Amino acid sequence: MSAITIRPARPGDASRIARLDVEIWQATYAGILATPFLVGLSAPRRERGWAGVIEREPRDVRVAVDDDGDILGFGSCGRGRDKAEFAGEVFTLYVAPDWQNQGIGRRLLLALFERLVAQGCGSAIIWVLRDNPARFFYQRLGGSDVRHRVFTVGGKPIEAAGYAWRDLPRFLGTAAQADGRPEP
Numbered sequence: 001m002s003a004i005t006i007r008p009a010r011p012g013d014a015s016r017i018a019r020l021d022v023e024i025w026q027a028t029y030a031g032i033l034a035t036p037f038l039v040g041l042s043a044p045r046r047e048r049g050w051a052g053v054i055e056r057e058p059r060d061v062r063v064a065v066d067d068d069g070d071i072l073g074f075g076s077c078g079r080g081r082d083k084a085e086f087a088g089e090v091f092t093l094y095v096a097p098d099w100q101n102q103g104i105g106r107r108l109l110l111a112l113f114e115r116l117v118a119q120g121c122g123s124a125i126i127w128v129l130r131d132n133p134a135r136f137f138y139q140r141l142g143g144s145d146v147r148h149r150v151f152t153v154g155g156k157p158i159e160a161a162g163y164a165w166r167d168l169p170r171f172l173g174t175a176a177q178a179d180g181r182p183e184p
C-alpha cells in the first residue's frame with residue numbers, strides 16, 4: 001500500500017482539488033441539497049476559488065497525497081467567522097469516496113488544527129450539515145455539538161450543527177499521545 005503524506009497546498013493543486021470538491025459534494029449531498037444546484041456545480045468556477053485561497057495563504061489548505069502525488073483528500077482552515085468564541089474555523093474537509101474510512105480525514109483534521117494553533121488560534125469550530133453523517137466523525141474526533149444554525153445553500157435553507165474544540169493544544173497533545181508520536 002502506498003504511503004500517504006499530508007502537506008500544504010501548492011498553486012498547481014487547485015484544479016485537482018476543485019474536481020474532487022465537486023465530485024464529493026455531488027456524492028455527499030445528494031438527497032440533502034437540491035439536485036439542480038448539485039448538477040450545476042462547476043469545477044472551473046471552484047478552481048478559480050481554490051486558486052485564490054491557495055494564493056492568499058497556502059498553509060491554510062492541506063492536501064493528502066499518495067506516492068504518485070495524486071490528491072486523495074483536502075481541507076482548509078483560517079480565522080473563525082465567530083471570532084469572539086472560537087478563534088479558528090475549519091471550512092472544508094473532504095476525502096475522495098474510495099479513500100474514506102482509512103484514517104485520512106483524521107490526519108487532515110489534525111494537520112489543520114496544528115496550522116490553527118501555529119497561527120495562534122487555541123479553539124476551533126466546524127459547521128456540518130445536520131443531515132450529513134460526517135457529524136459523527138467530528139463527534140468521534142472529540143468535537144462537541146455547540147451551535148445550530150440555518151444556512152442557505154443553493155437557495156434552500158439547510159440546518160447545520162457547529163462542532164467545537166475549545167482547547168486545540170490540549171486536544172493535539174492527547175491525539176499525539178494516542179498515536180504514540182511526540183507532541184507537536
Ligand SMILES: CC(C)(COP(=O)(O)OP(=O)(O)OC[C@H]1O[C@@H](n2cnc3c(N)ncnc32)[C@H](O)[C@@H]1OP(=O)(O)O)[C@@H](O)C(=O)NCCC(=O)NCCS
Nearest residue numbers: 093094095100101102103104105106128133134136137140
Ligand atoms: C467525513 C470525512 C472527512 C471523514 O474522513 P475519513 O478519512 O473517512 O475518516 P477516518 O478514516 O479518518 O475516520 C476517523 C475515525 O472516525 C470514524 N468515522 C469516520 N466517518 C464516520 C462517520 N460518518 N460516522 C461515525 N464515525 C466515523 C472512523 O471510524 C474512525 O474511527 P476510529 O478512530 O475508531 O478508527 C470523510 O468521510 C468525507 O470526506 N466524507 C464526505 C464529505 C464530508 O461530509 N465532509 C465533511 C463536510 S463538513
